[in-house]
Amino acid sequence: MTKTNKPRLRFFEESPGQRHVEAHDRYLYSRPAAQHKVNVIGTGTIGMEHMRVAALLGRVGINGIYDPQPASVATALDEYAKLSEETPTVYSSVEEACNASEADALMICTPNYTHIDVFEVASQSGKPIFLEKPMATTLDDAKRIVEISKNYPGFIQVGLQYRYKAPYVEARYEALDRGTLGNIHMLNMSEYRPPFLDKVGQWNKFNDESGGTLVEKCCHYFDLLASFAGGRPRRVYASCGRAVNFTDFAREGVASDIDDHAFVIIDFDNNVRANFTLNMFAPTFHEELIISGDRGRLIANERFDFQNEDVARSEVVVELGEEGASRRTDIGYARPIEHSGHHGSTYMEHIAFADQLEGKTVDAATPAQGLWSIVIAVAAQESARSGQPIDVQSLIDTHGLETVIQA
Numbered sequence: 001m002t003k004t005n006k007p008r009l010r011f012f013e014e015s016p017g018q019r020h021v022e023a024h025d026r027y028l029y030s031r032p033a034a035q036h037k038v039n040v041i042g043t044g045t046i047g048m049e050h051m052r053v054a055a056l057l058g059r060v061g062i063n064g065i066y067d068p069q070p071a072s073v074a075t076a077l078d079e080y081a082k083l084s085e086e087t088p089t090v091y092s093s094v095e096e097a098c099n100a101s102e103a104d105a106l107m108i109c110t111p112n113y114t115h116i117d118v119f120e121v122a123s124q125s126g127k128p129i130f131l132e133k134p135m136a137t138t139l140d141d142a143k144r145i146v147e148i149s150k151n152y153p154g155f156i157q158v159g160l161q162y163r164y165k166a167p168y169v170e171a172r173y174e175a176l177d178r179g180t181l182g183n184i185h186m187l188n189m190s191e192y193r194p195p196f197l198d199k200v201g202q203w204n205k206f207n208d209e210s211g212g213t214l215v216e217k218c219c220h221y222f223d224l225l226a227s228f229a230g231g232r233p234r235r236v237y238a239s240c241g242r243a244v245n246f247t248d249f250a251r252e253g254v255a256s257d258i259d260d261h262a263f264v265i266i267d268f269d270n271n272v273r274a275n276f277t278l279n280m281f282a283p284t285f286h287e288e289l290i291i292s293g294d295r296g297r298l299i300a301n302e303r304f305d306f307q308n309e310d311v312a313r314s315e316v317v318v319e320l321g322e323e324g325a326s327r328r329t330d331i332g333y334a335r336p337i338e339h340s341g342h343h344g345s346t347y348m349e350h351i352a353f354a355d356q357l358e359g360k361t362v363d364a365a366t367p368a369q370g371l372w373s374i375v376i377a378v379a380a381q382e383s384a385r386s387g388q389p390i391d392v393q394s395l396i397d398t399h400g401l402e403t404v405i406q407a
């Protein structure tokens with residue numbers, strides 16, 4: 001008995017009352033063999049999330065892994081063994097993992113400052129590449145990645161998966177596809193969250209290894225704001241600081257220098273104005289996007305009180321005043337998907353990755369879009385440093401980005 005499509009009905013599949021159903025009787029719960037094989041390079045927090053999500057989705061199998069830290073390899077194999085009967089090959093170098101003929105595609109999940117070097121090796125393989133966000137820590141490295149991607153035989157997908165969070169998918173449908181709000185004029189986005197988590201080597205505590213807080217974390221939000229604004233960012237103003245987090249943290253005598261709060265304003269060339277607020281010393285997670293148009297307003301938010309709840313609560317509110325019907329909608333993915341990582345957005349990102357492997361067109365982030373998210377972040381960090389607004393075109397000209405940014 002084989003089944004190639006939905007529904008999976010995982011709730012029943014995993015319930016004690018269904019465990020007696022043997023393999024030959026499994027139809028709804030049968031797992032089709034993965035059609036594609038990927039090698040994961042870097043098996044820390046997000047590398048393991050990709051392995052977990054790949055196992056859950058079942059379309060892309062994990063052929064092999066490479067990570068220089070033995071604890072990362074051991075933990076990843078351990079976790080994956082709970083989800084799959086296949087044991088990934090452990091490679092001994094980036095080169096070996098990238099060029100292994102058994103893998104159809106590569107996932108780069110290493111620290112930000114290593115992306116450029118790993119990508120240079122990976123791109124010699126000609127295989128489709130998934131590259132975690134931020135695609136690089138500097139504009140020059142990001143430019144190089146876009147340049148390579150232009151004539152690359154495979155696709156390159158950047159891990160800006162917040163675009164797949166359920167409230168933003170719905171917001172996009174209402175505001176952009178249906179045009180419910182009329183012409184969009186203002187965007188407000190905020191993220192309140194606890195500090196950056198511990199990492200291997202603590203690379204996220206240092207600006208030169210992470211690219212800075214606004215590059216490392218907030219590229220997700222700049223990607224979202226750019227997609228809702230629909231124009232090109234023209235001017236960026238920002239104020240950032242470090243108030244609470246890691247003020248006493250040092251690695252081998254070098255003090256952490258990352259920001260933990262920020263205000264950013266972005267003027268787009270189509271007169272859309274956006275702002276972004278970051279606070280990284282909040283007790284729980286809360287992010288919100290407010291889109292204001294000339295017909296109404298949309299509020300999309302996601303709250304995750306991990307102290308008390310095990311699933312995020314998200315809603316989308318559409319307010320049209322006297323212009324039309326207003327509503328408030330709870331929104332979210334099915335529980336196993338919500339639980340698999342980043343509230344289901346990584347799972348949706350994997351669907352896009354598998355679809356691209358099958359030649360389908362998807363709305364996943366391209367290298368050029370990944371570059372735009374870094375342009376805004378770098379402009380904001382420069383504005384905060386200098387106390388001056390940053391003219392985005394000057395930044396583009398200084399770094400010679402014009403030819404690559406239009407892709």
Ligand SMILES: NC(=O)c1ccc[n+]([C@@H]2O[C@H](COP(=O)([O-])OP(=O)(O)OC[C@H]3O[C@@H](n4cnc5c(N)ncnc54)[C@H](O)[C@@H]3O)[C@@H](O)[C@H]2O)c1
Pocket residue numbers: 041042043044045046047066067068069072094109110111112114118132133134159160161198199200201216342
């Ligand atoms: N899309 C998202 O929402 C999201 C979430 C978390 C992290 N990330 C990104 O994923 C990347 C990894 O972050 P993380 O949280 O997993 O960090 P981590 O420190 O938990 O894991 C990184 C792993 O990469 C390994 N590594 C270091 N150099 C390597 C190399 N040259 N080759 C192979 N492996 C190497 C480390 O040993 C470690 O195991 C970063 O770019 C980060 O910004 C994205």
